Amino acid sequence: MLATLTAVTALAWPGVPARAAETELSIRSISLRPAEPVVRATGAVKLVIDVVARGAHGVRGVTVLVEPGRPPAGATNLTGVNPDLTPAETSIEPAVPPAVPPAVPPAVPPVVPAVPPVAPAVPAAPAVPEVKPAAAELTATAVRPPVGFHRFRLAAEGWQTWRFNPAVGLTRWYPSGVWTIAATATDQAGNEVKAYTTFHLRRETVLEGVAVSERKKVRVSGTLMRLDPYGLLGRRPFRKRKEVLIRFRGTGGEWQTVASARTRRDGSFDQRVKPAGEGVYRVEFPATSRYAADVSPERRPRRN
Known part of the structure; x- marks a missing residue:
């Protein structure tokens, strides 16, 4: 570009x-x-x-x-x-x-x-x-x-x-x-x-291990990692970030934000949302001035 x-x-x-x-x-x-x-x-x-x-x-x-x-x-x-x-x-x-x-x-x-x-x-x-x-x-x-x-x-x-x-x-x-x-x-x-x-x-930032399951509610979990700013490791957990967006797209529809999650000290997040019907979910981390955006693959809810 x-x-x-x-x-x-x-x-x-x-x-x-x-x-x-x-x-x-x-x-x-x-x-x-x-x-x-x-x-x-x-x-x-x-x-x-x-x-x-x-x-x-x-x-x-x-x-x-x-x-x-x-x-x-x-x-x-x-x-x-x-x-x-x-x-x-x-x-x-x-x-x-x-x-x-x-x-x-x-x-x-x-x-x-x-x-x-x-x-x-x-x-x-x-x-x-x-x-x-x-x-x-x-x-x-x-x-x-x-x-x-x-x-x-x-x-x-x-x-x-x-x-x-x-x-x-x-x-x-x-x-x-x-x-x-x-x-x-x-x-x-x-x-x-x-x-x-x-x-x-x-x-670089990377969304790892994103999973979506559904029982009474839809549970979206995963881990947000970032390039280690100290240079001692390849990647390090990106903790206490509240910009993690849960997005949903119904069949033939457009992507819409249904919730946001906050990462823990180890970079993990676990968010429950109300079922939105048939469709797919994905997780997005928007870019900041120092870190790049990342988008997870689409996931259909795994019903327990």
């Missing part, structure tokens, strides 16, 4: 000589794939960043900086973050790493664009035990605009797409929550414009 965040600009027709507005240094959009990266116990999430800009020339052209946190106050932000999600996570994340901190994460790596870029600056490794990644400045050379952009005749306006492909992706050792992509376009005279966009780096 490609999440493209676009600023307003004027259109032009092919064959028309470039006007001042068509060569003005500006950034139209910053795109990220995947739009909602989720890290797991193993492996890494590879990012692809596209910046659509015009007027960028010279040695630097367009560069991007990827780092955890929000854009600076008053910055030109091409998108927004839901501020209501962040406070709920303050009691979940550990204030400090464990006594034996995990390995220091690697710095965000240089990119490999279609044409070799200017060598990026090599950042310093983060200090232990803070376990925060160092953000590297990534450079690339313009590539052809994606097919979907041709209908806007961006070539006539002087727009170019600059693609960044970091060789190493984000892993569980990087901080979860809000991250910022800062794009800088530079022209031949050394003038610069900046634009920002944000995304959430989330950790």
Whole structure:
């Protein structure tokens, strides 16, 4: 999925000589794939960043900086973050790493664009035990605009797409929550414009052992697990979460929420609901600013 965040600009027709507005240094959009990266116990999430800009020339052209946190106050932000999600996570994340901190994460790596870029600056490794990644400045050379952009005749306006492909992706050792992509376009005279966009780096959650049985009432049980934020285990029980939703869909109907459950200290939950007729149940955990959503398989009630 490609999440493209676009600023307003004027259109032009092919064959028309470039006007001042068509060569003005500006950034139209910053795109990220995947739009909602989720890290797991193993492996890494590879990012692809596209910046659509015009007027960028010279040695630097367009560069991007990827780092955890929000854009600076008053910055030109091409998108927004839901501020209501962040406070709920303050009691979940550990204030400090464990006594034996995990390995220091690697710095965000240089990119490999279609044409070799200017060598990026090599950042310093983060200090232990803070376990925060160092953000590297990534450079690339313009590539052809994606097919979907041709209908806007961006070539006539002087727009170019600059693609960044970091060789190493984000892993569980990087901080979860809000991250910022800062794009800088530079022209031949050394003038610069900046634009920002944000995304959430989330950790995996898994609904395990979901079972549905029916006697006088329907009983839905299971366990909610999350990626261990300390890095000592693969997964750890996700305790005291009250957002676990019990959903029901009758034959030919739509999904509807019939109850919610709260997880215990061991991550388990056990909720009884009034029978809703013939149909199937499933359990859903909605995404937060730090943890990804998960949906269990559909279950028909097992009648005792």
